Amino acid sequence: MCLNLMGHLCLRSHQHSVPISITWQDDSGDEDDETASPADKSELHSTIKSLSLKLDDLSTCNDLIAKHGAALQRSLSELDSLKIPYESSEKLKVVNERATLFRITSNAMINACKDFLELAETHSRKWQRALQYEQEQRIHLEETIEQLAKQHNSLERAFRSAPGRATNPTKSFSEGSLLTPKGEDSEEDEDTEYFDAMEDSTSFITVITEAKEDRKAEGGTTGSVDWTSSDNVLDGASLVPKGPPKVKRRVRIPDKPNYSLNLWSIMKNCIGRELSKIPMPVNFNEPLSMLQRLTEDLEYHHLLDKAVHCTSSVEQMCLVAAFSVSSYSTTVHRIAKPFNPMLGETFELDRLDDMGLRSLCEQVSHHPPSAAHYVFSKHGWSLWQEITISSKFRGKYLSIMPLGAIHLEFQASGNHYVWRKSTSTVHNIIVGKLWIDQTGDIEIVNHKTKDRCQLKFLPYSYFSKEVARKVTGVVSDSQGKAHYVLSGSWDEQMECAKIVQSSPSSPGSDGKQKTVYQTLPAKLLWKKYPLPENAENMYYFSELALTLNEHEEGVAPTDSRLRPDQRLMEKGHWDEANTEKQRLEEKQRVSRRRRLEACSRGCGTEEEKEADVYVPLWFEKRLDPLTGETACMYKGGYWEAKERQDWHMCPNIF
Template sequence: MSERRKGRIIAAGFGVSGQGCWNRSVQPAKGEASDEDEETEYFDAMEDAPAFITVTADPKHHRRSGSNLSGASEGHPEDWNLEDNVFESANQTGDKESMCKDVLPKKRRRTRIPDKPNYSLNLWSIMKNCIGKELSKIPMPVNFNEPLSMLQRLTEDLEYHELLDKAVKCESSTEQMCFVAAFSVSSYSTTVHRTAKPFNPLLGETYELDRLDELGFRSLCEQVSHHPPAAAHHVYSKQGWTLWQEITIASKFRGKYLSIMPLGAIHLEFHSSGNHYVWRKVTSTVHNIIVGKLWIDQSGDIEIVNHKSKDKCQLKFTPYSYFSRDIPRKVTGVVTDADGKAHYVMSGTWDENMECSKIVQSSHGSTSSEGKQKTVYQTLAPKVLWKKYPLPENAENMYFFSDLALTLNEPEERVAPTDSRLRPDQRLMENGKWDEANVEKQRLEEKQRAVRRRREAEAVEALEEGKDYEGYIPLWFERKVDPLTGELICVYKGGYWEAKEKQDWDLCPDIF
């Protein structure tokens, strides 16, 4: 382990799993120590997480046989190296020029936004009245925001979509699971330095990202509930996969820290194989809200299940501890088949990279201090599946946006009138006019409250007359029972892209 990695502290932002956090003028550098005081609450290790040790196997002790890499976990180094280049091509994920060779050249998009103004605001004057409250119900000035909505942040999950394009080419479901696992981790890296909260979308607000010709996919989000805030998301890729989710954000300020709990399942289905993966996001914790340097951690377990093959991947996001010798932001996991047999070990960090190592042999090791027996996996040399892109030049003055994030709020023609790009307070903030943005934000929120009061009055009137009242109905999504989880979720019902083609937006509400 390099000295740089040993000395690094958690200074990461949370991914789209968080509704937002708080912008501070001083951010912890990677080589600095944490300012947490001795009363800081640290998370215990997850009790159900698998305990294991990996040892790199010596290739000389493994002779090649007729077995295939996609078969049992008794793999062989020759098979690993002669695999059909799906894993090998994954090493190119850090090279943007190698992406999407079978789609059209990228359209020229903007590479910068106006620099962030140097505004100051007393954080404690606002936060002291928020302890124990649901933060989505508390009006916040744009000074704490970044010029993107939560719908746009949700779309940032797709920054490393090429991992799923590569997963399509995997013949083995366990190999495919490795790419899906790497993709699930990559979504947290997009905001590693992003300590500002996104705009809470207005009810009925939408956001589209149509990159079908350039990158092979198109994405649509809609805010389907305001309290609690919930967004529905649907992505179609002509490379051979579809992803959908409905994420509800719960956030509470605890005094010392802020907890962001994302609720809802993420679904991913591959068209040709029918492999259907489901997983949920981990909890984000924002530390040092009032005193010290702000830093954010991800902690918990992600279980990814392929409901067709019954393969599983258990990923553990290790919480930061001042006393731990582990590298910060560490993520580890094991990919198993339907019989529980381990095939791959996943390892890396949620802010930089993920690797997978093929297991060639497993055995029981010594018992840990907690009385648990650890499994020892002998593995072949790891393959890098995902590596974070470097940030653009001057990113520190542009909210630490990635190349993709810089383009998300770029004005675009023909989008729905409810699209986040058209939100006036967000546009004013991006242009550095924060005072005007705060005035506009108050106007939009009051307009939304007036609509809600009218809807509540209609509900009371319907109740008095003995009639049914459906309440708010999303425009492009509909509520259905998820056959896999049994939950009631919003799924895309179609019609948006057809309406865009005809430029028929008559059904869209007037929210701006």
């Protein structure tokens, strides 16, 4: 009963905290007046006053009880001194004992009421101070916002009235401020823009300037790179017209059923454990495997197709960086978990006709879960990676850490890019609406030219001045000279701006020095495709995601499209899917035990035994000379086997 009471109190506490969180997210301020108004303060005082009056009444009752109890006790003592029969004497003792118990109980009740009131008064003072503090903070924020708005307006007016561009624009703005006068009638109003400064060594402020003047001032310092001549490569890179596909693909899947499930009942005993080792029902999944999610990163492959034609390696780096960011755009609404692939499971994407590429994934390890991926494009690039998913359930949130390097090589130029994925965090696992965030830094390195791109994914915060899901970055050459500034958000779009001049700013109040980059107007690199109609009922799948699990003839028998539990879930038969999922997992456990028993060498842990015994079918372990790590790389043979329709070497995993 005590645990139930604690759970009830915790639930009540959470329910009372909800309006506060809504208040912080609501920009209108309509609900702020309700949560921190003087009426609430007076109501609190009124409640305490009422409780005090009630305690006074209880104290009066206590005095009366004590007075009448003492009189009753004396009367009973007088009766006890009389000479009465034995039977009456026994009854009198019983009455005396009951009167004593009554007096003790009454005193205990009054003491408990007094303790309650003292506790209420103590907490009421704390609540009053907290409420007063929140009111003062709100007033301070309102005054600050009003002051900033006035400063913003005055700056805009001063800028519009200025005869020319400011000689030292950084003096006009506070460090880390944001001024984006877009949407004005004149072109001059769009010539200056300040981006929020980052907090580490790559911190910077950018100033957009007029193109003509800065090309003159540039003096050819950027070598052969010509911004105007590269417009056809970088400008509007994401606005690729989609022609009618040669093969008609499906545009919808069955709507997601409305199944209810108590998440806490499943997760409460799993805190701190690997997510891959937790038996999860399909209710938390989406009808795609991790191999298909990995393939979905190729949705904006046209960025790499365009990058092939770049004559400048730093321009090419901008498109590669935009491609690396675009892979996260599908995750903003996709909080469901993909299916953990079976060991030996594969997934192919044979889209040479419309996408110009072929992709193959294979699950090469189960503990830890690891997938190898190889992509060949007929446009002149190839991509490969081995990604190991490390995930931890922390109680309130889930951390997903993809481990492993991603390689991208352009055949004509020999430019070889390497980078790693950032950390994904799923928030509000137990209570509230689930949402996902990407955080951390990504460094992309061109190992041929030594060009580098530093990307920073800013974590989301209710109190941050930054826009949600913001990404910033700088592209620099082998000498460390910055050429481009990147900015945008990982769920919407990315832009790049060419740097024509850089200089250090004066140190801020925190003692940190920012770099001021003077840039030309930004070019759009990538923009997210709109979601299909009714996407909210189809797991928020994109157009490409809707086609990934579409049935195709001629694929390997280990292909994710043929996985029965995943197919049942897609059709809406979740109960049957859960049963089938348990069968497949038990089959996989039996196969694993057989492999371990067959291991005759004195291996160490079970993971080491499995790594020695299991050999992937289409990939093999090799030493990566660039990273120094051992990773699975494609050894060939899959597409030839598909052409012959010879799948005798494939294991029976389904």
